[in-house]
Amino acid sequence: MTKHWETFEHTADLGLQGWADTLAELFEAMGEALSRQICNSPIEQRKTVEIRVNSTDIETLLVDFLTEILNLFNFERFLTGRVRIKEIHDNSLRAELAGESYDENRHELGEEVKAVTYHQLKVAREGDKWVARVILDI
Amino acid sequence: MSKMNEITIEKIDDYRWRIPKECRSDMRVDGIIYADEKLMEHIQQEQAALQVANVATLPGIVRASLAMPDIHWGYGFCIGGVAAMDIEAGGVISPGGVGYDINCGVRLLRTDLTEGDVRDKLEGLVNQLFRDIPCGVGVGGPYKFTDDDLKKICLHGARYVVEKGLANEEDLEVTEAGGCLPGADPDAVSKHAYQRGRDQCGTLGAGNHFIEVQVVEEVFDKSAADVMELSLGTICVMIHSGSRGFGYQICDDAIKMMRQVPEKFGISLPDRQLVCAPVNSQEGQQYLGAMRSAANYAWANRQLLAQLARQAFEHFFKSSSESLGIRQVYDVAHNIARIETHRVDGKERRLCVHRKGATRAFGPITDQSTEDHRKGIPRKYHQIGQPVLIPGSMGTASYVLIGTQRAMEETFGSTCHGAGRVMSRKEAIRHAAGRSIDKELAAIGIFARARGRTGLAEEQPAAYKDVHDVVDVVDSAGISRKVARLRPLCVVKG
Numbered sequence: 001m002t003k004h005w006e007t008f009e010h011t012a013d014l015g016l017q018g019w020a021d022t023l024a025e026l027f028e029a030m031g032e033a034l035s036r037q038i039c040n041s042p043i044e045q046r047k048t049v050e051i052r053v054n055s056t057d058i059e060t061l062l063v064d065f066l067t068e069i070l071n072l073f074n075f076e077r078f079l080t081g082r083v084r085i086k087e088i089h090d091n092s093l094r095a096e097l098a099g100e101s102y103d104e105n106r107h108e109l110g111e112e113v114k115a116v117t118y119h120q121l122k123v124a125r126e127g128d129k130w131v132a133r134v135i136l137d138i
Numbered sequence: 139m140s141k142m143n144e145i146t147i148e149k150i151d152d153y154r155w156r157i158p159k160e161c162r163s164d165m166r167v168d169g170i171i172y173a174d175e176k177l178m179e180h181i182q183q184e185q186a187a188l189q190v191a192n193v194a195t196l197p198g199i200v201r202a203s204l205a206m207p208d209i210h211w212g213y214g215f216c217i218g219g220v221a222a223m224d225i226e227a228g229g230v231i232s233p234g235g236v237g238y239d240i241n242c243g244v245r246l247l248r249t250d251l252t253e254g255d256v257r258d259k260l261e262g263l264v265n266q267l268f269r270d271i272p273c274g275v276g277v278g279g280p281y282k283f284t285d286d287d288l289k290k291i292c293l294h295g296a297r298y299v300v301e302k303g304l305a306n307e308e309d310l311e312v313t314e315a316g317g318c319l320p321g322a323d324p325d326a327v328s329k330h331a332y333q334r335g336r337d338q339c340g341t342l343g344a345g346n347h348f349i350e351v352q353v354v355e356e357v358f359d360k361s362a363a364d365v366m367e368l369s370l371g372t373i374c375v376m377i378h379s380g381s382r383g384f385g386y387q388i389c390d391d392a393i394k395m396m397r398q399v400p401e402k403f404g405i406s407l408p409d410r411q412l413v414c415a416p417v418n419s420q421e422g423q424q425y426l427g428a429m430r431s432a433a434n435y436a437w438a439n440r441q442l443l444a445q446l447a448r449q450a451f452e453h454f455f456k457s458s459s460e461s462l463g464i465r466q467v468y469d470v471a472h473n474i475a476r477i478e479t480h481r482v483d484g485k486e487r488r489l490c491v492h493r494k495g496a497t498r499a500f501g502p503i504t505d506q507s508t509e510d511h512r513k514g515i516p517r518k519y520h521q522i523g524q525p526v527l528i529p530g531s532m533g534t535a536s537y538v539l540i541g542t543q544r545a546m547e548e549t550f551g552s553t554c555h556g557a558g559r560v561m562s563r564k565e566a567i568r569h570a571a572g573r574s575i576d577k578e579l580a581a582i583g584i585f586a587r588a589r590g591r592t593g594l595a596e597e598q599p600a601a602y603k604d605v606h607d608v609v610d611v612v613d614s615a616g617i618s619r620k621v622a623r624l625r626p627l628c629v630v631k632g
Contacts, residue, residue: 111344114239119213119214
């Protein structure tokens with residue numbers, strides 16, 4: 001595995017942190033980390049959605065990218081199972097999300113994620129790894 | 139005196155602590171924290187005090203960056219924070235100073251029922267409420283609104299619901315701002331927000347939101363309690379909810395919209411979650427218009443929830459709401475920014491008062507009271523001051539307080555809002571492992587129902603600061619006064 005994520009605790013909220021060899025894998029890990037907070041049941045890859053995100057810098061790009069995944073659930077009831085970053089630059093990316101529509105009989109929802117915040121936001125290169133952290137308002 | 143990171147905290151008296159502005163070059167005013175020694179110990183373990191100092195750097199802030207005893211770490215601004223900015227002096231408005239759940243707040247209904255009337259019926263009553271009140275993540279309500287309806291809700295708040303015949307006219311008189319802030323701008327609200335808000339008006343939500351049946355177990359101030367029609371043994375209903383996804387989306391949109399704004403106005407920020415814009419700027423007005431829309435949506439939401447609760451009581455007791463004596467005591471916001479006139483250094487100033495996890499607590503009307511103060515309290519409460527509703531954590535007491543003149547002088551008429559979290563949600567779930575929170579609550583006579591698997595564990599009483607300690611501090615400090623304590627009997631949660 002060249003990518004990895006975990007959650008960390010924060011008094012009223014929930015943090016996500018990820019490590020990966022490449023920036024693309026880092027964003028994939030963070031996207032999947034968020035998705036597991038929204039729904040922890042198995043998610044089948046029945047359809048794919050392509051998204052493009054433009055932002056101002058690499059950190060806000062992470063917030064905007066995660067917000068896009070959250071929005072797909074909030075507005076289209078689409079649950080993301082797997083993330084593939086097709087292309088990523090300092091302030092833009094193109095990704096393919098594979099997943100399926102929310103089905104209350106099969107999917108148990110996790111936390112109500114209100115928003116992806118900018119607090120203690122980090123995307124950086126540390127040694128030979130890319131690392132990221134973000135805090136969710138739940 | 140103690141040193142925390144780069145800030146210093148000095149004790150002023152038993153209930154007040156100062157972060158002097160001299161301890162950092164960017165602070166414009168002092169930070170003041172209301173707490174006793176015990177609460178201060180916990181506050182110092184978090185970065186919340188540092189956040190109080192950060193807020194003190196914002197343009198236009200007057201008097202002090204204030205924090206209530208239920209202070210805990212939040213985004214940019216701490217929860218339990220109060221900050222007032224002088225609009226004429228370039229004062230700013232910050233979405234982080236209001237929070238994601240815009241106008242999260244509390245409504246209290248009282249009834250003619252007493253504990254004896256319900257004691258043997260609590261399980262049936264909690265089931266009735268759980269059936270009738272939509273709650274939990276992703277659960278829609280019985281009311282569907284078109285975008286056109288939602289725009290009217292933005293403009294008219296709880297009044298819209300009353301005009302639709304879905305709620306009581308009398309409730310508006312005893313709701314903060316009459317359940318509607320003027321100056322809402324539905325066009326400043328994004329399509330996404332409308333989409334999220336469409337089926338959520340009239341739903342409780344998840345997290346710490348709840349509806350409880352409570353009993354008045356102690357009265358501290360009989361004359362004030364009489365005015366509110368509360369006496370020992372009175373059965374009440376407390377509703378804690380906000381603007382749901384509509385508000386979250388508006389906050390999120392605003393933070394994004396304001397990303398470049400501080401730079402544009404030459405404002406340097408110690409934390410990017412503090413993004414803000416001068417109140418008198420296009421961006422400031424845009425947020426204000428959207429924030430007011432969300433606040434009005436929240437009042438409509440609590441109005442509908444109150445109506446659903448009334449109907450549940452009518453159905454369960456086979457009696458009308460009037461004959462059960464169900465009347466609203468008050469409804470107050472915990473997360474909001476209000477434009478208010480306050481007297482600062484002897485001069486009336488137009489301020490943008492941010493209350494994030496803090497409650498407006500206007501004192502009794504006097505000859506000196508400003509026009510805003512006079513209009514800001516229902517006539518029936520002019521003599522006693524504005525009711526303040528403090529929900530405890532699930533399974534512990536809630537309080538009814540009243541505002542004081544001292545709050546007008548020190549805190550822009552503000553006080554605490556609740557117990558304040560001390561355990562993260564995950565920690566709480568771990569703490570509850572192997573225990574049955576609903577059985578533990580049932581053993582002390584509280585019937586709880588929750589939609590989510592982890593809802594009861596996350597919100598268990600041990601996860602919060604002791605509400606009694608928090609309330610004792612604001613009472614002892616004189617910024618509000620205890621009127622009554624309410625004990626929960628039934629709890630419904632998302």
